[in-house]
Amino acid sequence: MSMIARDLDGWTIAFDLDGTLVDSAPDLIGTLNRMLAPRGHPPVPLSSARHLVGHGARALLRHGFAEAGAVWDEAAEPELFDRFIDDYVAHIADDSRPFEGVVETLDHLAARGAVLCVATNKRTDLAEALIGALGLMRHFAVVAGPDRVSARKPDGAHVREAVRLAGGDPLRAVMVGDATTDTGSARAAGVPCVVAGFGYNDAPLAELGGDIVIDCFADLVAAVETLHRAAMQTADVAAI
Incomplete structure (x- = not known):
């Protein structure tokens, strides 16, 4: 050889x-959608959300919420970021x-x-x-x-x-x-x-x-x- x-x-x-x-988009977008669902927002489809990935979790949350027609006010609701991270860690390699x-x-x-x-x-x-x-x-x-x-x-x-x-x-x-x-x-x-x-x-x-x-x-x-x-x-x- x-x-x-x-x-x-x-x-x-x-x-x-x-x-x-x-x-990694499927798991990141899965977590994003689990943050959106309790607020009554429809899930962000994977196809339109791939471009959201790569700028960090805060940017994904901010832009993902905007894409769903929602607003994340980080100052008023800082705990959402921690919930996002906890959920993502639990599902980090599902898909x-x-x-x-x-x-x-x-x-x-x-x-x-x-x-x-x-x-x-x-x-x-x-x-x-x-x-x-x-x-x-x-x-x-x-x-x-x-x-x-x-x-x-x-x-x-x-x-x-x-x-x-x-x-x-x-x-x-x-x-x-x-x-x-x-x-x-x-x-x-x-x-x-x-x-x-x-x-x-x-x-x-x-x-x-x-x-x-x-x-x-x-x-x-x-x-x-x-x-x-x-x-x-x-x-x-x-x-x-």
Whole structure:
């Protein structure tokens, strides 16, 4: 059996979580709808709500309520957020699943020397609970929610600091995400970004601002190879 070349040694790949690694919308929207139902509001359909995911639980509650024609006044009803979190934790992996090809692709990238981490706007404890429930924790050197860094996506600090927490160098990193928060953070950090075209894209793919769009998770390997090769060529030119 031929050995896999460790050509990605020294490189770090940072992943968004919801809509990139995991199809988590069913459980998030399920919790949202359980908050809406006692108030007599109809459920928000999954198809119209996927774009709500990825900006954090408070934003999901606020925008989800607005989508249902309701208003959440956080000052008047702060306990709703706690109820949302408690309900979500109890149902965090009822229907959420890794996208097809995630495990095999992560294993392949790690075998080639890449260090993998997560940079998500989901609170770290919730992100770790979801990743753990799906048996994915072994893949990641660090899981960095907004509470583990100095600023949340789309601020570039989120990606930079997640990569550093994983022991990596932002100058040798790739971001993988599905939304403007991910492409914006990567651009601000000076890190190339692969867009998961199958995820919860909150803008047309052509306008998201990523470097490469992939249609399925298995295509990530070729995308990383392309970005790695381009970085190496740039470094070679700079050295001349």
